[in-house]
Amino acid sequence: MENLCLRLSNIDRVGLVQDISNILAAYNINIVSMEVQPNTIYLEIEQLSGQRKDVLLDNFKKVSQIVNVQEILYMPHQQTVQQLQAVLTTASDGIIAINYQQQITQYNPAAEKIVHLPYEKVIGQLFSAVFNSAGFPLLDTLKDGLAFDNREVFLHQTKGHYLTSARPIKDSAGRINGAVAILKDIGDVRKLVDSFTGHRKNEFHDILYQSKAMQKVVETIKAIATGTSTVFIRGETGTGKELVARAIHATAPQAQKMFVPINCAAIPEALLESELFGYERGAFTGAEKNGKPGLFEFADGGTLFLDEVGELPLTLQAKLLRVLQERRVRRIGSSEEIPVDVRIIAATNQELEKMVADGRFRADLYYRLNVIPLFIPALRERREDIPLLTRNFFQRFSIRLHKTVSTISETAMTKLVHYDWPGNIRELENVIERAVNLVMGAVILAEHISFDYDFKFATDSQQSQLATLSYGTTITKAVAQVEYDILVQAMRQYHTSRTMGRALGLSHTTVIKKMHKYGLKFPQFDS
Template sequence: MVVSTPIRDRAGNIVRVVNASKDITELHELEEQIRNLKEIIEGYRMQFVQLQESQSDTDRALIYRSKKMEDIMALLGRVAVVDSTILITGESGVGKEILANHVHRLSPRADYPLIKINCAAIPESLLESELFGYEKGAFTGAQKNGKAGLFELADKGTLFLDEIGDMPLSVQAKLLRVLQEREITRIGGYNPIPVDVRIIAATNKDLQTMVAKGTFRSDLYYRLNVIPVYIPPLRERREDIVPLVNKFLSHFAQKIHRNNVSLSKKAMSLLEQYDWPGNVRELRNLIERLVVTVEDDIIDADDLPAHISKGVPRPADSPDRNEPIVVREVLPLKQAQQIMETQLLQLAARDTSTLGEIAQKLMVNQSTITRKFQKYGLQFGK
């Protein structure tokens, strides 16, 4: 590139021309690299969308027979076509993420990304940068060119905020602003960036109780709770157990090339009677284990885990059917207390990252939890 500057005398006549030459080969190369990068990014985006569309049948298929799930699916079918925020609640393992996938596939945003983030799995110090991104030099260790946040990546698509109840209060305030203003500001940046994103949030916690305790912002709760969807646990919709078992059997048998695997009537009956504290996730994992480990084509009751195969069936009109704790034999009170407390601690420690969260779940002081772990010889995080 040549820039010419005329030099004139006092009479205004051009007496010479100064030419400044600059090699712009490198500039053209950089422009070409930018174009290539944009094409690569678009290619990855399309691959991402295609990958979502090609998920396995067990992740995409919605298997149910109960009236409760029929009503839920009818509701999701109606709200999927609009942009209203959805808050999905229910116990761990009931299939909240699968329903979020279903809503996205039915929505007008289906051709754009469905971005997911587990708010409980990312440290508080990183969660904000993951959601909103950051500019170059925003903090020590930041990428030199900055980074786009998940809101930007989900533009025109859907952002699934799993375990929203574990989001720190400091991040809750910034999320609320994004939901209200429909724009984000990267960490270390000043210019707002408009985003067009549909929000689906999910949690296994009681957000109303958390609001009352001050651990979850009330204004954010009401902003998220536009379309509330509660997914009942598997023990409250036992009609779904048999079709789910058959679907998982077929899927995992095909996966390892076993064509004639089935369950005996007794085994199926025991699975129907079990309460499934881990819900559909626990059922899916059990069926996979049985298909892989049992050599016979017919999986019998003896092949089931002891806590299922030796369980005592309860009549339908039993008054303790929906009780969280069931005692089936007389034993010393101290022993019963130890068993109960040990199981409660182990159950509360699932998907929990700190002793403080366990204490919050069990509504006691953290010092009490520490003392109980030491008393019963339990190791947290192992």
């Protein structure tokens, strides 16, 4: 049975603690722990039966200068330990702590993943017995009390290089009684630099564009970022909705606080509620001993990004709506409401309006989320950005894959520009990574570009055969053929000159003129 925890609000006076101790002694009740703070005394005692507890509480209330007696779930030190454990568990960087005897006392899941050693084989062991301490200078911090930042270390366990920072742990008297280190994969150097220099200076550096369509999106982001209103990002899969959400957060007043993303479609329904709202200890079978705060609490003061929000079950939609309205969360198994100050950015690739009409999404939640709608254009609607994105991708993958790719042929680029990209930027990234893997030299050719969907296009070798023809005639015919093919493909997909015009970046009158030029009519493509 859990112990009974009490908070006694009081007006400080001499002898108050003694009076409380005398009452407990009179009822033969042992004190498990006591914490004394200005105007508040916290007690942890053995659990009492209903009548016995009521009598004890009444006696406390009769003590001079005690203002209020309240039953609480945790002692302050327990809550601190719980919060620390939650931070260690959810941190993306490895965290390793040692005590003054050089024993490992903290070893979080991220460290377990980096080092590839299970928790059971590390915790309690001597640091030097687990790590090559000559190359991992945490013991120097323990000995000398000197902190260090971003020192590169090599771990024999993984044959990999990492960045580590360390700090001494001191008691209230300033004596060193431990040390703690953060371990980061060196592949995350760019993110680390962003955190040091301040991402606010380059809020949009990851959004690559030159199209008017994306220019409008960026201008909207700049206009809305400084507020706190809910933003609803709409767009197809792979258009970069999370990238846009991060840009909004980076330019907002909450930029120095947490950005917490969650994919509502990636977490089983049975776990989604506890992830979002947290739970108290004993809330359900398998729950952590001390409970767990939810993502709303972690994002307090910052931004919570709800990706694929259309996948939320109706029961959770109702609970989310209440949180958005009242700005308070209630953990599973608790009656206490916790105030949260969180900016919500939601995203979906679904037609929520149809889901509302079908009863699969709450209309009231839809309107609560749709305060500032932001539509991200599909890649086929911003083809001018494909060359810029392509160069960024092949430069990045060339470095990562130790290749010497420096350019892409005109034919290969034309092939990319003319493809419809159902998977949008994510698909383009995959296609370029595949091409960089296949290329042997410095130039990506059309032969290296392959798609997940059927798409016929002349290869570089086929294109080179055109060079033997009359140059002027070849260019004229080639341009006409490409223009004809694009029009035919657009007619099959969009069915009207106006939607074709929006997709191709042309006025609908220009589209009609070009169709007339090639003798094209819509009924030809009804099938």
